[in-house]
Amino acid sequence: MNPQRIVVVGAGHVGLYAALHLSRKLNRRRAEVVVIDPQPHMTYQPFLPEAAAGNISPRHAVVPLRRELKKCRIVSGEVTKIEHARKTVTIQPIDGPSTEMTYDHIIVAPGSVSRTLPIPGLRDRGIGFKTIGEAIYLRNHILDRLDVAAVTPDPAVRKASLTFVFVGGGFAGIEALAEMEDVVRDALNYYPDLDPSEVRFVLVEATKRILPEVGAQMGAYAARALDARGIDLRLDTRLESCVDGEIVLSDGDRFRAETLVWTAGVKPSPMLDRTDLPRGPRGHVTCLPTLQVLSHGKVLDGAWSAGDCAQVPDLTNPGAYCSPSAQHAVRQARVLADNIRTVILGGLPKEYRHKYVGSVAGLGLYKGVAHVYGIQLKGMPAWFMHRTYHMSRIPSFNRKVRVVVDWTLAFVLRRETIALGQLHTPREEFTHVTPRVDLPEERETVGAGAR
Template identity: 65%
Template sequence: MAPHRVLIVGAGHVGYYTAHRLSHRLSAREVEVVVVDPQPHLTYQPFLPEAAAGSIEPRHSVVPLRQTLRRCTIVTGAVAGVDHAQRTATVQMADGPTRQLRYDDLVLAPGSVSRTLPIPGLREHAVGFKTLGEAIWARNRVLERLDVAAATDDPLLRQRALTFVVVGAGYAGIEALAELEDMARVALRYYPELTDADMHWVLVEATQRVLPEVGPELGAYTVTQLRERGLDIRLDTRLDSCVDGKVELSDGDTFEADTIVWTAGVRAHPLVAATDLPRDDKGRITCLPTLQVVDGETVVPGAWSAGDCAAVPDLTAAEPGTLCSPSAQHAVRQADRLADNIVRAVKGRAPLAYRHKHAGSVASLGLYKGVAHVYGIKIRGFPAWFMHRTYHMSRIPTFAGKVRVLADWTLALFLRREVVALGQLHDPRLPFTDVTPSTPPRQ
């Protein structure tokens, strides 16, 4: 008899931890776990700001799937659609034709993508901050602009090069802004032509609060700390346009910037719309607390979901109808419950509901600076920064990963931060094509 096949779409926090736990809870004779993702690794997203700032090696912020999910089948490709009625997923391979994968149970966990708005110039001149590639691009971009500014005598060109805009004041925006500004300030030691006052860092936030997860008091503290560092914090302000790098804000201010980083929220992955599974008004998969997909009052057999792309009721919330927030804290715990529930279902037992009271939040404001609101206790400064690092190191899936990150941090205590741009990584063939003549094919 063939083993029960579980297809896991997405290798983010939900997909990775579900696959790992499921493959260790059941034998290969009982279950075959197939993981499909366009990338051959899990990206530990809380480390993207530190990878961008050079505090850790970028490779140490990812977990290779084939090395760590040895009991699973890894398929590197993008799921183009799911026909759950037929228990079939269509996978576009990285290089080649599409492939049909059949399954018994489906775990749909592609996560989320940047939530963008129809703002003129945004598509052409901004970059997100959700992938490792985007984080490294932002690092290279900031350092390249320092080189441009140092090499020019044109004050307008220098001003544009040294103006950096971050849109969105959630975790990603605040940590990206703080870490990148910290890195740039260190780099200026090697640019005698430039001073701290030459840089203009702008945070644009449409609401009146930053880091709402840590509460209004720590949010106000964060704003104060960033402003004391000379950062330009624009609350209750929207980005109206950035055509050709000309930034127009809703407060009437206009200036030019070469670097615009967009972190203003996330939305469910577009793949969710390419399935026949039920969705809510925000495009998320509707789920029960057991993480089973539900259509109205009817459970969809063999379909499960969790994480950013799923609308999962929060049973610990005071107000009925509250959903779990799209955070790694929930995703990892939901993955464990989801895997256990699949095991229970395979063995003919009823699934259990997911219940977790949010422990709190931690955020870095750059090297040795942070805020934390954990179990009702508010912490700021160095203790919060230390707590931030300790917590996230504990959540790295592998022992080897923990050691590598700890080694990066330890070396950084004794060695100066490396501040060099590797911009050619984004277009590695350009130096070769520049010196190679175009030759027509032989007849």
């Protein structure tokens, strides 16, 4: 009997955990698990603020696929098309021509991307916060702005360099804002020419509250805590323009800022547009509680989905769908893997049922809010719970140890406030000192043109 091929599209929370679970539950005579992703690692996104702040090494916020998924086949490339009618995926490798691969089962889990809006200047000025590269860039950019402000003779440039705008009051925006405010406050100890009163952090949120996931009371506490730190909270306010660094808000305020971080929500990966899978009104793949893809009231044989890109009914809250959180994604991945194994062995899949237990959020070093099992915590207890929970969730013992070591060293030693901006343009210096040499064909072409 030939083994069935299970293709996993995307190596985020769903893809990694589902592939890991399948590789442990099914031997290679039963199934071949193929994981396709452009990146050779899974990013543990809850640790992006910690990586940006320098609390942990950026390398420790990602999980190498080939190390963790030793029993799986890893394909480094991008899925450009899914034709479930033919049960084929089209793969564009990192280099070389595209190829087609057939499958028996497919797990569609490309995750989500930043939900942006057609705001003038956002494409040119905005910095996202969903990848480890963006987290590293944000840290280097903010520290670089301090260097600019410390030496420029132009007061307008100095003021714009010390103004940092974050758009979006959810987990990503608040945690990134709080951590980077901590970083800047620590870094100012090494900039005697800069006055802390000159630094301005602005949060722009379109609704009237922040951190809705932790409840109204804890969200209000978080807002008061950020306000006490001098952070300018603009609730019920929208960003209308940021052309050339001029920030225009819906409340009529205008000012210049050299840093604009966009964390205003997510939407399903645009890769889903190139599939023949059924989609919901907001672009998600429609699923049953068993995590099987549903099309016109019928189950699509061999098609499965979960996580941010899927519309999964929440059986604990009739009429609602599971929220796009890591808590649901990890648990859905395990149920999905068990269901595929059950179907391959001739059984019936089970429904995913998990009551959302609550949320925790960090507000910088030693500060946080939590609302878990109806219990509300704030300050250091919530911060400790936040760190403990996410340390327990990141895959592999290897990563857990490295993260704990990073935290221990950060507790004993002072925070590193170093910008490595050359990471973003590593060949610039070399190309600057290397003379340009025209190829013989180019010289002949130039000569012929001159004649």
